[in-house]
Amino acid sequence: MRWLPRAWLGLIYLLLYVPIAVLVVFSFNDSKSGYTWGGLSLRWYESLFRNNAMVEAMWNSLWLALSAATVSTLIGALTALALHRYRFRGKRLLNGMLFVVMMSPEIVLAISLLALFLLVGLQLGYVSLLLAHVTFCLPFVVITVMARLSGFDDRLPEAARDLGASDFTMTRTVLIPVIMPALLAGWLLGFTLSLDDVVVSTFVSGPTYEILPLRIYSMVRVGLKPEVNALGTLLLVFSLVMLSLSQWITTRSKS
Amino acid sequence: MSSLRQQPFRAAVLTLVWGWLLFLVLAPNLLVVGASTLTRDPANFLSLPLNLDAYRQLFDPLYLDVFLHSLTMAATTTVICLLIGYPFAWALSRVRKQRQMLLIFLLIVPFWTNSLVRTYALKLLLATNGLINSALLGLGWIDEPLRMLYTEGAVIVGLVYLLLPFMILPLYSVFEDLRGELLMASHDLGAGRLPTFVHVVVPLTLPGVLAGVMLVLLPAMGLFFVPDILGGSRNLLVGNVIKNQFLDARNWPFGAAASIVLTLTMAVLMLAHRLSKRHIGEEDSP
Amino acid sequence: MKKLVLAGLLLAGLAGCSSDEPKVLNLYNWSEYMPQEVLDRFEKETGIQVVYTTYDSNEAMYAKLKLLDDSAAYDLAVPSTYYVSKMRKEGLLMKLDRSKIEGFDNLDPELTNLDVDPDNQYSVPYLWGTTGLAVDTADIDQPVTAWADLWNPEFKGKVMLTNDMREVFHVGLRVLGYSGNSTNPDEIEAAYEKLKALMPSVRTFNSDAPRVPYLEGETDVGMIWNGEAVMAQDTMPSLQYVYPKEGIIAWLDSFVIPKNARNPEAAYKFISFVLRPEISALISEDIGYATPNLKARDLLDPAVANNRASYPNEEDMKNAEFQLDIGDDALQVYAKYWEKLKSGE
Numbered sequence: 001m002r003w004l005p006r007a008w009l010g011l012i013y014l015l016l017y018v019p020i021a022v023l024v025v026f027s028f029n030d031s032k033s034g035y036t037w038g039g040l041s042l043r044w045y046e047s048l049f050r051n052n053a054m055v056e057a058m059w060n061s062l063w064l065a066l067s068a069a070t071v072s073t074l075i076g077a078l079t080a081l082a083l084h085r086y087r088f089r090g091k092r093l094l095n096g097m098l099f100v101v102m103m104s105p106e107i108v109l110a111i112s113l114l115a116l117f118l119l120v121g122l123q124l125g126y127v128s129l130l131l132a133h134v135t136f137c138l139p140f141v142v143i144t145v146m147a148r149l150s151g152f153d154d155r156l157p158e159a160a161r162d163l164g165a166s167d168f169t170m171t172r173t174v175l176i177p178v179i180m181p182a183l184l185a186g187w188l189l190g191f192t193l194s195l196d197d198v199v200v201s202t203f204v205s206g207p208t209y210e211i212l213p214l215r216i217y218s219m220v221r222v223g224l225k226p227e228v229n230a231l232g233t234l235l236l237v238f239s240l241v242m243l244s245l246s247q248w249i250t251t252r253s254k255s
Numbered sequence: 256m257s258s259l260r261q262q263p264f265r266a267a268v269l270t271l272v273w274g275w276l277l278f279l280v281l282a283p284n285l286l287v288v289g290a291s292t293l294t295r296d297p298a299n300f301l302s303l304p305l306n307l308d309a310y311r312q313l314f315d316p317l318y319l320d321v322f323l324h325s326l327t328m329a330a331t332t333t334v335i336c337l338l339i340g341y342p343f344a345w346a347l348s349r350v351r352k353q354r355q356m357l358l359i360f361l362l363i364v365p366f367w368t369n370s371l372v373r374t375y376a377l378k379l380l381l382a383t384n385g386l387i388n389s390a391l392l393g394l395g396w397i398d399e400p401l402r403m404l405y406t407e408g409a410v411i412v413g414l415v416y417l418l419l420p421f422m423i424l425p426l427y428s429v430f431e432d433l434r435g436e437l438l439m440a441s442h443d444l445g446a447g448r449l450p451t452f453v454h455v456v457v458p459l460t461l462p463g464v465l466a467g468v469m470l471v472l473l474p475a476m477g478l479f480f481v482p483d484i485l486g487g488s489r490n491l492l493v494g495n496v497i498k499n500q501f502l503d504a505r506n507w508p509f510g511a512a513a514s515i516v517l518t519l520t521m522a523v524l525m526l527a528h529r530l531s532k533r534h535i536g537e538e539d540s541p
Numbered sequence: 542m543k544k545l546v547l548a549g550l551l552l553a554g555l556a557g558c559s560s561d562e563p564k565v566l567n568l569y570n571w572s573e574y575m576p577q578e579v580l581d582r583f584e585k586e587t588g589i590q591v592v593y594t595t596y597d598s599n600e601a602m603y604a605k606l607k608l609l610d611d612s613a614a615y616d617l618a619v620p621s622t623y624y625v626s627k628m629r630k631e632g633l634l635m636k637l638d639r640s641k642i643e644g645f646d647n648l649d650p651e652l653t654n655l656d657v658d659p660d661n662q663y664s665v666p667y668l669w670g671t672t673g674l675a676v677d678t679a680d681i682d683q684p685v686t687a688w689a690d691l692w693n694p695e696f697k698g699k700v701m702l703t704n705d706m707r708e709v710f711h712v713g714l715r716v717l718g719y720s721g722n723s724t725n726p727d728e729i730e731a732a733y734e735k736l737k738a739l740m741p742s743v744r745t746f747n748s749d750a751p752r753v754p755y756l757e758g759e760t761d762v763g764m765i766w767n768g769e770a771v772m773a774q775d776t777m778p779s780l781q782y783v784y785p786k787e788g789i790i791a792w793l794d795s796f797v798i799p800k801n802a803r804n805p806e807a808a809y810k811f812i813s814f815v816l817r818p819e820i821s822a823l824i825s826e827d828i829g830y831a832t833p834n835l836k837a838r839d840l841l842d843p844a845v846a847n848n849r850a851s852y853p854n855e856e857d858m859k860n861a862e863f864q865l866d867i868g869d870d871a872l873q874v875y876a877k878y879w880e881k882l883k884s885g886e
Contacts, residue, residue, distance in 0.1 A: 005342070005345070005346030005349060009343060012339060012343055013358075013362075019376035019379070019380060022386060023373075023379070075271060075275055078272055081268070082269060086268075088269060097277075098276070098280075100284070101280055103521055103525065104473075105474055105517050106477060107514065112284050114501065115507075115511075116286055135275075135280065166264070168264040196369050199480075199494075207569070207615060216369065218749075220371055220372075220374070222753065223378070223750060223753045228375055235368060236368045236369075317880075317881055317884055382757055384757055384758045402698060405744050487759075488704055488745060489743075496884075503601055504876065504880065505604050
């Protein structure tokens with residue numbers, strides 16, 4: 001019976017990876033019809049890059065993810081630092097709001113932001129997407145940074161302050177290097193969350209800024225294009241790289 | 256204590272942080288509550304008077320049916336995730352440390368892949384001309400292809416596939432915390448395996464279970480693209496209803512009311528989670 | 542000398558700036574309703590980049606346009622007749638400057654100057670088509686010749702309907718002998734009850750690409766748009782397009798320019814481009830719908846021109862009903878029952 005747990009692990013891993021394997025294999029399928037095998041070919045990758053709208057959507061998504069990750073890391077880090085170091089009223093409210101964002105189903109977040117943007121008359125496009133993405137990435141950055149801060153000796157920043165450093169200088173020279181791995185991990189997480197987002201983006205995007213998930217969504221709904229497999233494989237490889245990077249950073253930082 | 260030199264930086268930071276959260280979290284959620292009490296307006300989406308019509312519409316037997324159906328599907332998804340995830344997390348926590356890192360990495364990789372694409376990949380498997388049917392027909396196990404796509408089952412498979420890691424990770428976390436000593440102590444006191452399980456393991460892992468349930472049940476009601484791709488625009492989730500009300504039918508008050516139902520469900524689950532932690536004596540973290 | 546050249550360049554630069562024609566056309570269209578080749582050729586010829594987004598129903602298009610109303614991001618949309626009328630009446634459309642459109646006279650006079658838009662002040666017809674029965678003769682043995690045949694219990698779990706409120710109710714109404722353009726709430730309710738009985742047979746609704754469930758083998762019989770059927774027959778000759786006894790549904794989709802469009806000039810250019818006979822012919826051949834462009838019809842490949850699915854003859858059009866504007870009140874009634882239908886088990 002000893003083998004039972006191992007077998008269960010193996011089975012579930014297998015089930016998790018079968019669809020992904022199918023995707024990758026079929027991305028090299030030469031046949032147009034999608035379900036029958038026609039030989040190896042790179043044609044779908046070629047066709048993907050020849051599609052200008054697709055390439056544009058890819059760039060847009062990358063840029064959005066980059067900016068959203070960066071802004072949310074910035075704000076998230078400051079939030080975590082504030083929660084950790086400063087004493088101020090309303091900490092519970094702040095925590096509560098972060099928690100709400102993290103736990104709320106994405107669709108609730110999506111419509112609340114749509115309502116806000118409509119009320120203030122904000123045009124739906126890059127800016128609305130950026131604001132939305134930063135907001136849902138924020139709690140994850142905060143948690144990552146706070147986890148790092150909680151294991152940290154507070155005497156160092158105190159010492160720095162006693163030596164006359166201003167709050168800003170102290171933060172910059174002492175705290176930032178300490179939480180850097182958490183910042184990077186948080187950045188990568190934010191990047192991936194932004195790149196993957198469908199639900200929120202469906203509601204707050206406009207045609208002036210086409211992003212990849214929405215393109216994929218219409219392709220998948222039409223259902224005929226084997227290019228989706230190629231695109232999926234590319235995204236998988238990309239995620240693998242990002243994830244490996246994140247792991248490497250966290251393991252390095254533990255030393 | 257804040258000295259004068261500290262003020263500018265601290266003030267700037269707090270302003271930024273509070274500003275962002277108040278403007279982009281508190282205000283929108285309040286707007287949704289407000290929108291649910293307004294009236295539908297064909298021209299401008301919302302208008303006065305204030306009323307509770309939207310909530311009354313929620314209790315319309317038709318929508319009640321949809322919600323219950325969606326809840327059933329989400330609950331089924333959650334139960335399946337639990338049945339798969341609980342032994343999985345336990346087995347994972349028993350593996351050698353170095354291997355564990357690798358296994359967790361392998362677990363997260365699919366999770367970091369685009370969810371639309373993964374859902375689409377399931378279509379390749381479940382379709383009538385798809386791989387599973389081709390394999391089964393080829394092996395001679397069935398005569399006619401199984402109609403798996405565009406069914407409730409397909410939606411549940413999709414939801415389980417996307418949400419399983421969310422169940423496993425919190426469970427793994429509590430299993431890791433479960434000290435071997437506690438189990439040994441239970442044995443020493445003469446308890447057999449089953450009682451140990453029921454009276455020691457289950458209560459201690461309960462917070463993890465509830466966290467997992469929270470992380471699966473709510474999204475399972477909101478991931479509208481899964482029924483869109485695998486369910487044939489039938490077998491709708493609450494998320495589909497909300498999306499439909501906002502983007503097609505333009506009945507914003509009703510959509511807002513439905514979304515508040517989801518939020519309340521979340522609140523209930525959060526409360527249950529808190530209570531379970533208190534029950535086993537863990538302190539609330541500030 | 543250098544100074545003159547510099548000055549000249551500066552002036553030229555400023556002149557370029559002042560005309561400031563943004564080189565982007567935001568086209569909002571039904572999915573699978575415009576060959577990529579047309580967009581590529583347009584881009585090549587004019588240098589205007591086409592940003593192409595799609596929708597699968599008039600309701601979705603309308604909701605999105607309303608949502609984006611002031612921030613006006615779409616330059617062209619392609620609503621069906623009754624939505625042209627609705628949007629026109631609600632002041633959502635820009636009045637067309639016909640002097641900027643070339644080739645309007647190529648269009649079939651029978652399809653211009655309709656009640657929904659007298660004198661075509663707001664719309665230019667793009668394609669017309671029909672919604673009829675699709676039958677996969679490889680899997681269905683019995684003859685299917687009428688909408689009523691869909692209710693055959695043997696088809697349980699095999700039927701596909703388009704995800705279109707008016708079309709689905711059109712079928713329900715015709716089966717009961719009522720007009721598909723009915724505004725009578727009792728008739729609509731009766732159609733709802735009839736359709737409710739069909740629901741166990743319906744495997745899926747699809748308006749993104751109605752041919753796909755048939756091609757995938759998920760459904761064998763049901764509704765389909767004629768162009769989709771023609772496209773499907775390329776790879777699946779067993780799929781037949783049948784004109785039902787009760788009468789086919791006929792519709793017309795037209796180009797409109799939303800009121801606050803950012804680049805109406807590009808929109809006019811695009812419309813004129815499509816109205817060229819060779820382009821209209823190309824579109825009709827590629828996606829199987831009928832072009833209202835008479836000059837284009839002369840250029841059509843005979844295989845396409847004689848394809849009864851794309852270009853029905855008089856016999857086919859017997860009992861046909863064109864989709865008319867039924868007014869907002871009636872639309873609300875339909876919407877209510879449509880939601881009930883889709884949400885019910």
